[in-house]
Amino acid sequence: MIIYLSLVIRKTNLFMKLLKILVIDDEKLIRWSFEKKLNSDKIKVYTAGSGEDGIETFQMEHPHIVFLDNKLPKMQGLDVLKKIKKTDEDAVIVFMTAYESVDVAVKAMKAGAYEYINKPFSFEEINIIIKNITDKINKDKEIRLLRREKKDFITFDHIIGSSEKIKKIIRLAKKIAKTETTTILLLGESGTGKDLFSKAIHNESARKDKPFVTINCSSLPETLLESELFGYETGAFTDAKKQKKGLFEVAEGGTVFLDEIGEINQATQLKLLNVLENRTVRRLGGTVDIPVDIRIIAATNRNLKKSVEEKLFREDLYYRIKVFQITVPPLRERKEDIPELINYFIEQFNRQFGKNVTETDPEVLKLMMKYDWPGNVRELRNVIERAVILETDNILYEDCLPGEIREHNCNEKKCNPYNFILPDEGLSLEEMEKEIIRQALEKTDYNQTKAAKLLRISRDTLRYKKKKHKL
Numbered sequence: 001m002i003i004y005l006s007l008v009i010r011k012t013n014l015f016m017k018l019l020k021i022l023v024i025d026d027e028k029l030i031r032w033s034f035e036k037k038l039n040s041d042k043i044k045v046y047t048a049g050s051g052e053d054g055i056e057t058f059q060m061e062h063p064h065i066v067f068l069d070n071k072l073p074k075m076q077g078l079d080v081l082k083k084i085k086k087t088d089e090d091a092v093i094v095f096m097t098a099y100e101s102v103d104v105a106v107k108a109m110k111a112g113a114y115e116y117i118n119k120p121f122s123f124e125e126i127n128i129i130i131k132n133i134t135d136k137i138n139k140d141k142e143i144r145l146l147r148r149e150k151k152d153f154i155t156f157d158h159i160i161g162s163s164e165k166i167k168k169i170i171r172l173a174k175k176i177a178k179t180e181t182t183t184i185l186l187l188g189e190s191g192t193g194k195d196l197f198s199k200a201i202h203n204e205s206a207r208k209d210k211p212f213v214t215i216n217c218s219s220l221p222e223t224l225l226e227s228e229l230f231g232y233e234t235g236a237f238t239d240a241k242k243q244k245k246g247l248f249e250v251a252e253g254g255t256v257f258l259d260e261i262g263e264i265n266q267a268t269q270l271k272l273l274n275v276l277e278n279r280t281v282r283r284l285g286g287t288v289d290i291p292v293d294i295r296i297i298a299a300t301n302r303n304l305k306k307s308v309e310e311k312l313f314r315e316d317l318y319y320r321i322k323v324f325q326i327t328v329p330p331l332r333e334r335k336e337d338i339p340e341l342i343n344y345f346i347e348q349f350n351r352q353f354g355k356n357v358t359e360t361d362p363e364v365l366k367l368m369m370k371y372d373w374p375g376n377v378r379e380l381r382n383v384i385e386r387a388v389i390l391e392t393d394n395i396l397y398e399d400c401l402p403g404e405i406r407e408h409n410c411n412e413k414k415c416n417p418y419n420f421i422l423p424d425e426g427l428s429l430e431e432m433e434k435e436i437i438r439q440a441l442e443k444t445d446y447n448q449t450k451a452a453k454l455l456r457i458s459r460d461t462l463r464y465k466k467k468k469h470k471l
């Protein structure tokens with residue numbers, strides 16, 4: 001995390017700048033030749049002489065490609081491969097075997113190796129393999145970015161973050177998306193991305209061409225919620241002039257997203273339980289049970305288990321919907337995702353507001369990494385939106401951040417970095433500001449850009465203040 005702090009974020013580069021390669025082989029000569037032949041300003045080779053070391057290096061460095069030897073002391077190559085794949089399903093592993101061990105190569109491919117190569121090999125072969133893999137990685141990245149452009153069609157590519165925590169739940173969600181009817185319960189604080197997940201799951205499931213119907217259970221009064229969900233027959237109640245299909249029927253073949261499920265009342269809970277158990281719905285005032293083919297995804301930022309304990313939520317329904325539970329972690333528990341999210345939202349708002357913000361002042365990033373984000377990704381998105389709108393210099397400075405994030409910094413550290421003590425008789429803040437600005441300008445030979453940088457404000461703010469103080 002510390003690395004991020006010393007960096008100035010630039011616009012995300014479409015293609016990778018440094019290709020990381022890990023070589024796991026007990027033969028010193030092989031490790032040495034990889035290093036000698038490949039290390040450059042574009043490629044960094046990491047090496048490990050044993051499977052255990054290799055796995056550890058993999059987890060620390062997240063290399064793009066792993067060259068893995070089959071014959072290793074203690075742990076066999078195949079086991080190392082399986083272990084790496086378990087921690088990162090997308091790991092690209094090139095398996096190195098001797099000619100005679102074709103069956104091992106086959107096994108490796110089955111276990112998820114990307115490619116295998118027979119020993120001895122030439123570096124020409126290795127270079128071709130590397131080129132093919134990087135071409136593929138770049139192509140995939142390009143496709144992902146293109147797909148992201150299509151805003152309305154949310155997929156997992158729209159869920160930003162490469163922390164282990166988020167990657168793990170994305171993997172999980174991708175798996176569950178493939179199942180047809182499994183009910184999913186999305187838990188997590190407000191603004192963590194539950195909506196986003198529900199859409200991605202639907203759009204990456206076999207149901208994607210069928211409706212995705214979403215209903216916020218807390219936004220409707222009880223009776224309306226029931227008639228929306230289950231529909232009604234003519235005359236079911238005073239206003240039921242015409243028969244109406246409920247959302248479960250409307251969603252036929254698709255997905256129903258029940259947002260804020262923790263808010264529904266007991267009577268509706270029971271009806272919902274019936275839908276889940278029998279896969280049928282009965283309209284209000286109706287007598288027939290209509291079969292429905294839907295998947296239900298429910299979400300809540302409440303502690304449902306506690307609601308069950310407090311008898312506010314039916315236990316049987318709880319167990320029915322938590323068949324598969326995904327908890328989206330709060331942003332403060334995966335702060336590594338912050339720089340990537342900042343870049344993503346900057347690009348998004350640059351497009352939206354026709355801006356060209358290209359950099360984030362390191363101080364801003366530092367503050368954002370320190371802040372705890374009680375409103376999670378939604379709050380971060382709003383902060384960036386505001387900052388992009390306010391910014392005039394193409395660089396996001398501290399003065400674009402809302403007070404709570406700036407103050408937070410202050411509360412946390414000894415907040416008096418300049419050992420400043422307010423005199424008993426007080427002082428004029430205006431005069432003080434004027435004096436500080438005057439000094440900053442003097443220090444920088446009246447270079448406004450430099451002076452603004454010293455004061456961590458934008459050039460426009462400085463210009464405004466200069467005028468105000470008649471400097």
Ligand SMILES: Nc1ncnc2c1ncn2[C@@H]1O[C@H](COP(=O)(O)OP(=O)(O)OP(=O)(O)O)[C@@H](O)[C@H]1O
Nearest residue numbers: 158159160189190191192193194195196301377378
């Ligand atoms: N990992 C992420 N990558 C990109 N955008 C995200 C991510 N997580 C959340 N967002 C964005 O943050 C905002 C809030 O997300 P979302 O509405 O999915 O949260 P939620 O968990 O459903 O919140 P609530 O409980 O308040 O309904 C949305 O604009 C969403 O697109």
Ligand SMILES: [Mg+2]
Nearest residue numbers: 194195259299
């Ligand atoms: Mg939501």
